[in-house]
Amino acid sequence: MRAKITYVVTAAVLVFYFVLVGSRGVLLIEHGTLITVTFGVAVLVLPAIGVWFLWKNTQFVRRANALAAELDAEGGLPVDELLRTPSGRIDRASADAVFERRREETEDAPDDWRCWFRLAVAYQDARDTPRARKAMQRAIALHRATPPGDHATPSGDHSSPSGV
Numbered sequence: 001m002r003a004k005i006t007y008v009v010t011a012a013v014l015v016f017y018f019v020l021v022g023s024r025g026v027l028l029i030e031h032g033t034l035i036t037v038t039f040g041v042a043v044l045v046l047p048a049i050g051v052w053f054l055w056k057n058t059q060f061v062r063r064a065n066a067l068a069a070e071l072d073a074e075g076g077l078p079v080d081e082l083l084r085t086p087s088g089r090i091d092r093a094s095a096d097a098v099f100e101r102r103r104e105e106t107e108d109a110p111d112d113w114r115c116w117f118r119l120a121v122a123y124q125d126a127r128d129t130p131r132a133r134k135a136m137q138r139a140i141a142l143h144r145a146t147p148p149g150d151h152a153t154p155s156g157d158h159s160s161p162s163g164v
Contacts, residue, residue: 007061014054018047060133063140067117070143078102078118082125095126106135113142 021043028040071077083094102122106115116139123132 011054011058014050018050022047060137060140063143064120064136067113067136067139067143071114071117074114076114076118078121090125090127092126095122098122099126111142113139113146116142 025040025043025047028036028043031037031040068077078098081094082098083091085091099119099122102115102119106112106119109115116135120132120135120139123129123135
């Protein structure tokens, strides 16, 4: 819940910033000289890129959360079995061991979005955010390509290869 609140607050601050910068760009354009119009257009590009980036990230988070909810309903969310240091940080060797299992599971079933989802979690636990994001994007793409009636079957017909 804390992460959602942080995301919403950050998004609201960014939207406020985009409006503020955008209004300055409009003022520059309204001034009417060649230089101010050029700067005004350039200033308007920044909030446009920012809005696009915020939209894409919001869509990514929503889709990843939908996959997590579906996997949770199937009982297939990865279990937190990682060892932690006294300060609460994930032990690197433990994260690497779990990652290896998830990698092998994904290699055995490369078209299963559930495996890619669990691999993304393992990447994140191993502090490899770029690869975690790519793995989650792959899970989302595979999920979207799966026929609608094939997504959730708690009966076990389409369980992951690891039996989780």
